Amino acid sequence: MCPSNGHKPSPIWVRPDKVEPKEVELASDNDQTDNSRVNSMIPWTEIDTIMFDMDGTLLDLHFDNYFWQTLVPQMYSQTHGLEEQAALELVMRKNAEAKGRLDWYCLDYWEEELKLDIKGLKATITHKICIRPNVEQLLQELHLHNKRLLLITNAHPASLAIKMEHSGIADYFHERISSHELKRAKEHHGFWEMLKQQAPYDPERTILFDDSLPVLRQAQREGIRHLYAIKQPDSKRPGLEAEDFPQIEDFRHIMPSELARLDK
Ligand SMILES: [Mg+2]
Numbered sequence: 319m320c321p322s323n324g325h326k327p328s329p330i331w332v333r334p335d336k337v338e339p340k341e342v343e344l345a346s347d348n349d350q351t352d353n354s355r356v357n358s359m360i361p362w363t364e365i366d367t368i369m370f371d372m373d374g375t376l377l378d379l380h381f382d383n384y385f386w387q388t389l390v391p392q393m394y395s396q397t398h399g400l401e402e403q404a405a406l407e408l409v410m411r412k413n414a415e416a417k418g419r420l421d422w423y424c425l426d427y428w429e430e431e432l433k434l435d436i437k438g439l440k441a442t443i444t445h446k447i448c449i450r451p452n453v454e455q456l457l458q459e460l461h462l463h464n465k466r467l468l469l470i471t472n473a474h475p476a477s478l479a480i481k482m483e484h485s486g487i488a489d490y491f492h493e494r495i496s497s498h499e500l501k502r503a504k505e506h507h508g509f510w511e512m513l514k515q516q517a518p519y520d521p522e523r524t525i526l527f528d529d530s531l532p533v534l535r536q537a538q539r540e541g542i543r544h545l546y547a548i549k550q551p552d553s554k555r556p557g558l559e560a561e562d563f564p565q566i567e568d569f570r571h572i573m574p575s576e577l578a579r580l581d582k
Contacts, residue, residue, distance in 0.1 A: 360525070362574045365544060367524040368460055370491075371504075372471040374529035374551030377481060378448040383552050385440065386413065393434055420503050425474040437476050447484040448553070452569040457490040459574050468517060469494040470526075472503050472533075493517050505532035510540035527566065534563050 373382050386409070395405035412431060413422070421427040429436045460467055469491040471478055478496050482488035497503050500512045510521075525544035526537050529551035538545055549565040550557040558565070566572060 360544070360546075360572050362463065362465075365465065365523055365525050367466045367468060367519040369468045369470045369519075369524060369526040369528075369542075371526075371528035371530065371533065372469055372473055372478065372481060375527050375548050376450060376453050376469070376487065377485060378450055379529065379552040380554045381443070381446045381448065383555070384446060385443065389439060389443065390428075390432070390434065390436070393439060394432055397434060420472075420498065420501065420506075423472045423474055423503065424498065425476050437480075440477065440480055444480065444484040447481055449485050449487060450553075450569070452573075454487065454490075456569040456573060457487065461490070463574050466519075467491050468519075470497070470504065470513065471495070472497045474498055504528070505530065505536045507536070508540075510537050510542060529558075531561055531563070 370376050373379055387406075391402060391406040391409045394400065394409055395402045398405070400408065409432070416422040416427070416431075425436045425440075428434070457467065467490055471494075473481065473496060475496045475498055478494065482494065488494065495513070495517060497509065500509060500516065502509050502512065504510075513519075521541040522543050524542050525546070526534065526542050527546050527548065528534050528537070529548035531547065534545045534547060545563050547558070547561070547563040547565045549567040557567075570576070
């Protein structure tokens with residue numbers, strides 16, 4: 319069940335004049351933790367462009383982990399007559415071999431490699447596509463502050479389309495870009511420079527939220543100034559250990575309205 323997916327969002331960025339700022343709710347004092355105070359230090363007034371990763375950042379990574387680690391091995395087992403454990407090991411081995419290449423994210427590659435209808439299979443579990451907590455509230459607030467919102471994902475365009483259709487968050491973004499369009503993954507050298515050709519941005523005034531450390535490290539190498547990781551990309555798994563980048567535990571901690579309240 320996805321409690322936050324029950325409605326289509328308003329296309330606020332199209333008609334910002336129609337949105338009343340009073341709709342933005344402030345967190346109560348009781349909600350404050352030391353971590354949220356740290357996270358609230360995001361200097362929103364110095365940021366024009368906000369880039370969001372999709373899987374594990376905007377959407378619960380449980381969908382993808384369940385798909386690749388449970389459903390695909392099951393279907394491989396049924397289709398090709400292999401024991402389930404052997405099918406799981408085979409899928410995981412092929413997965414590990416493709417890791418680090420754009421192929422790893424490419425549904426066409428996996429359809430050929432596994433001889434399975436991967437896109438069709440994804441369509442059977444769209445009820446598992448879940449928006450992470452407080453994502454929509456943050457997107458709405460950022461529109462109220464006239465920020466430019468980009469969705470930058472390694473997901474295959476077909477996967478991006480399925481996720482957008484079933485999450486209903488597509489209209490929040492001024493642009494939605496799959497790294498397949500640029501023919502290199504976000505963690506690969508030169509991706510962020512190439513992205514500038516397609517969607518110009520000032521790296522000094524840009525923030526990226528992404529649950530992938532290799533992606534954040536590459537963005538850092540290419541000059542993006544404000545970089546944040548995600549504490550718990552998969553709601554069914556424990557949170558990740560903090561590494562090189564500050565982690566967002568809950569987007570409600572970094573709402574611009576929350577920052578304004580703390581400044582008072
Ligand atoms: Mg991700």
